[in-house]
Amino acid sequence: MSTYTLRNASPAKTRCDAVVVGVVQGGKGAKGGPLVALGGEEVAHAYGRTFRPLLASLGFTGKVGEVAKIPTAKQLTSPLLVVIGLGKVxxxxxxxxxxxxxAAGVAARSVSNAASVALALPADTPELVRAVTEGFVLGGYTYTAYKKKADDDKPRSPGEVVVLSPSARKKEHVQAFEDAQLVAEHVATTRDWVNTPPGDLTPPSFAAAVEAAVKDASKGRGAPKLTVTVRDERALAELGCGGILGVGGGSAAPPRLVEIGYAPRGAKTHLALVGKGITFDSGGLTIKPAASMNDMKSDMAxxxxxxxxxxxxxxxxxxxRVTAFAPMAENMVSGDSMRPGDVLTMYGGTTVEVTNTDAEGRLVLGDALVMATERQPDVILDVATLTGHMVVALGDKVAGVMGSQDVVDAVLAAAGTAGEExxxxxIPEAMDERIHSSRVADLAQHDWVRWGGGLFAAxxxxxxxxxxxxxxxxxxxPGYNSGGPYGHVTSGGTGFAVTTLVDYARALAG
Known part of the structure; x- marks a missing residue:
């Protein structure tokens, strides 16, 4: 575990094993190469006129994500200088x-052998203090639950991390620093859950993990009061949750629906959150190709x-006030699996004709969304690894947002401050005709038209x-990164949307 400290100190005189500074590109016509960014001025001053030529000799240009490690040879108190590119200002x-x-995320992976690190990246505002802290915590994330204990000679996280800021004593900067660590902790736990092998995170075990997390967050003096309710397959049957039961019927691990409540005194706004919790998606009888199943443990992100x-x-x-719903099911193949052509009666009575059992997420979300409306919230947000169509449209690093225009705008504003793309x-009018195209039920779950599938689902x-x-x-x-790390995003589960939801709630609370 790393210990984090916010401090106003000189990066040139810090006694940490490594000091990290940012460098920006000088732009066209700039003489002498890249320029040291705010926070690293004293490091550049310690080197004097040799700093920029030194970077130039290493071929360092300052482009985003670029890294150079430089032994300081006693030019600084720290023995190692790590320079991170920040691109153009x-x-x-x-x-x-x-x-x-x-950049802070890149830095975290560049100093894994250091016992202590000082971050002299730009941090003169609360927003930048938050960015440096969140970035470093999340960029250094690793998932080792299923690995043997690391050997002593393998890289490990620094024991001490010092975030340097000229405004370290200001209340708003301290608050941003502390809040960033808290939120990053929850992003990391999200990653842990997404990275857990699907055989070990079935709907019952996932529900139990959520229960434990809620109880842990509620412990101790000053802890928030939270409620948690877990509905098993029998309770779901009594309620008539045909979507969740239909999807989970093919698995030996029965489905669950978890509800969490947070209602602090004085709350004047009520936010409902709904998240897709398919702990593994084989596609059901509309089975996926083998290669497409490799990352399907992430379908509960x-x-x-x-x-x-x-x-x-x-x-x-x-x-x-927040009410969260997590419908959980495992979409598997068996004699009890739902079939193409089946008609499911959703919670609330709407009937749905199933034509593609691999479009299961919208079915579990439908039940939970209706239940959310019964709590009479002011606004509902749902989060789901829902369609491959959205990946085709936007790529694997950008989420699509659809719905009421004012809510969409507010979500995008929150995503901007959260640093999520x-x-x-x-949702074109033509989609309304498509979802009502079933001849035997109120709604068609899917229609096999290639175009606009993500919009149909919305x-x-x-x-x-x-x-x-x-x-x-x-x-x-962006819910799962099957490639290499980039920025503060590591391989595997990304924890995407947690920071956006928190920032949306901040704005909604005023």
Whole structure:
């Protein structure tokens, strides 16, 4: 475990094993190469005129994500200088916190052998303090639950991390620093859950993990008051949750629906969160190709995100009521699996014709969304690794956001401060005709038209929102990183949407 400290000190004189500074590109016509960024001036001063030529001799240009490790030869108190590229500064001369967050993530993976690290990245505002802290915590994340104990000679996280800021004693900077660590902790737990092998995170065990997390967050003096209710397959049958039961019917591990409540005194706004919790998706009888199943343990990333965001909101003490729903099922193949052509009666009575058992997420979300409307929230957000169509449209690093225009705009604003890439997508009128195309039921679950499948899914979900203000976040791309790490995002589960949900709740609470 790393210990984090916010301090106002000279990076040139810090006694940490490594000191990290940022460097920006000088731009066209700049003489002498890249320029040291805010926070690293004293390091550049310690080197004097040799600093920029030194970087130039290493071929360091300052582009985003670029790294150079330089033994200081006693030019600094720290024996190692790590230089991180920040790219070009905007026309206003201000660095984007998103760039700084990613740079801090790169730094975390560049100093894994150091026992102590000082971060002299730009951190003169609360937003930048948050970016540096979140970026470093999340960039250094590792998942080792199933590995043998690391050998002593293998890289490990620094025991002490010092975030250097000229405003370290200001209340708002300290608050940003502490809040960033708390939120990053919940993002990391989301990653842990997503990375857990699906055989060990079935719906019952996932529900038990959520129960334990809620109880842990509620312990101790000053802890928030949270409630948690777990509905098993019998309770779901009594309620008539045909979507969750239909999807989970083919698995030996029965489905669950977890509800979390947080209602602090004085809360004037009520936010409902719904997250897709498919703990493994084989596709059911509309079975996936083998290669497409490799990462399907991640199909519960939406549920993990809304649960951890709710806990973070509660621990931050935000004055907003939150009700979170996590419908959990395993979509498997057996004699009890739902069939193409089946008609499911959803919670609330709407009937749905199933034509593609691999479009199961919208079915479990439909039940939970109706239940959310019964709590009469002011706004509903759902988060789901829902469609491959959205990945085709936006790539694997950007989420699509659809729904009520004012809610979509607010979600995108929250994503901007959270440093998560999200993009607005429409729900065209033509989708209404498509979702009502079934000849035997109220709604068609899927229609096999290749075009606009992600928009069809959003239109389908909208039918279960009761006309309330709502937005749907399709995180099928950024919810899981099957490639190498980039910025503060590591391989595997990313914890995507947690910070956006927290920042949305901050804004909603005023």
């Amino acid at each position: 905007g026309e206003d001369g201000v660095l984007d916190p998103r760039v700084v967050r990613r 939406g549920a993990a995100a809304v649960v951890q965001a709710t806990l973070a909101i509660a621990r931050l003490g935000l004055p907003i 999200q993009w607005p997508m429409p 239109a389908f979900l909208r039918e279960f929102t009761g006309g309330l203000p709502w937005a749907h976040l399709d995180i099928a791309g």
